[in-house]
Amino acid sequence: MAISFSYWDDCVDPQDLKAMWNVPEVSAEWLKAGEDRCQKVHLSRDPDGQAYLTQTEMRSIWVITVCKVAFSSLLQGMICAIAELESDRQLLVMNSGHKSKESTVGLMQLLPKTAEWLMSELGYCSYAAEGNREFLFKPFVNVYFGAAYIKWLSNLDNKKRSEEFIVRAYKGGTKKATHKSTLRYWKCYLLVKESFPSRKSFDDCPLLINVPAPAHSNPIPSSENSRGVDTYWDSRASPEDMEAMWNHLEVRKEWNISKEKPGKVRFTRDRKKRPYLSRVEMKAVADIVLFKCLSTMKIKSTVLCAIGEVLSSRFVHGVGGRPGIMGIDYSTAYWLYLELGYRAYRLESVDDLNNPFVSMYFGAAYVAWLSEYEGWERTPDFFVQAYFVGPKNVNPQDTSTLWLKFEEALSKYEETKRRSDSCSIMLKSMVKAGMVKRTRIIGTWDFSSSDKADNDGIPTILLSDYTRGR
16 A cells, blocks of 8 residues: 655654654744644645655754754764755655665665664664554654664764764665765765755765756745735845945945935846846845944955845846845755854745855855864955865865856955045045045945035045955
């Protein structure tokens, strides 16, 4: 008889379902999807109708499960990555091995006999066997026994084993932990763990930069973009951020020329009607985010802009499956939000990353993390390449197309900055000479001083509040 789950209630115990509701990120996701605490909770389904877990749900399951299987922080990080590789987070996956007559099942692709051995020999009995294979398709049960097996591998023969040994042994068995047949799996595991890709196919693992987001990669279903969202800045950015944009003198000048009005600022569009940011807007967003949220960060706003230019061409919705102006995927942004505490902007769905400020914020946060990767202060050469290909794949001698595009984009932003700095030097001399007064504002010098004169007839020039990264 074919196994089928329609609801979470069909495949988890009541206490585990209650624990899921008690995870804030899960309850927010479910409520936004229209679920109700008093009703059965629907499982997500991909375009082929297969039940799968969102990344939020997957993370929550292992967080709850590790309370039952005492794990080190190293081992905890393996669960989601291995589940991603083994099953693409699909619940009902079953595969037949080349040599084994028994099929592997579920999220962690376990052999039923392995689960039986863990219960009978090692005493892992938080979930009792039901006498058939079906119980292993249940997500908590499968992750529980997968975690137990990983823990056993970590101390095989009473020796503390490396992460590489554990992962390769999980794939090929303990005898294949150092065999060449499991090396590719290890490399793919590292890429998945570092980049947190959504539903990556095993064969495409090395090509993260070119992999489009799959149909169900959004952990929270996002609504159709309305015409207003596609058309106006004000539908994407908060009133506070829009005020900061209007206070940025270069932006204000550009918007005044195009006759924009507060409350209804239009995005620029290309011939295909796709909204994008001008370089002035891109630089302003980076400046505002750094000033407001990441004031201790040493990264130049021009570097952030150049990274975004390469990955998104400044399109509001990104390109090639990478959302937003910084091309940062939802799972990485959510990891920064949930695990590292970057919460200046709320992140509830992948559509949030189509807000230029949200995308810039999490892109900058990721750069900040990469700039101190593994506790070392990293050079721009390192963290820029790491942003593109992952920190494990950085090549110091890289002259790839991505790097060349970055250098070209950076030169454009640096040239704009140099012109602005030249104006600043001249006007600072005017301030010292008493020819103008100054106030402080987010932005750069304002040349339209005729309407900003004080009572004494001396015009007020608005000075840049940015010295960081120059």
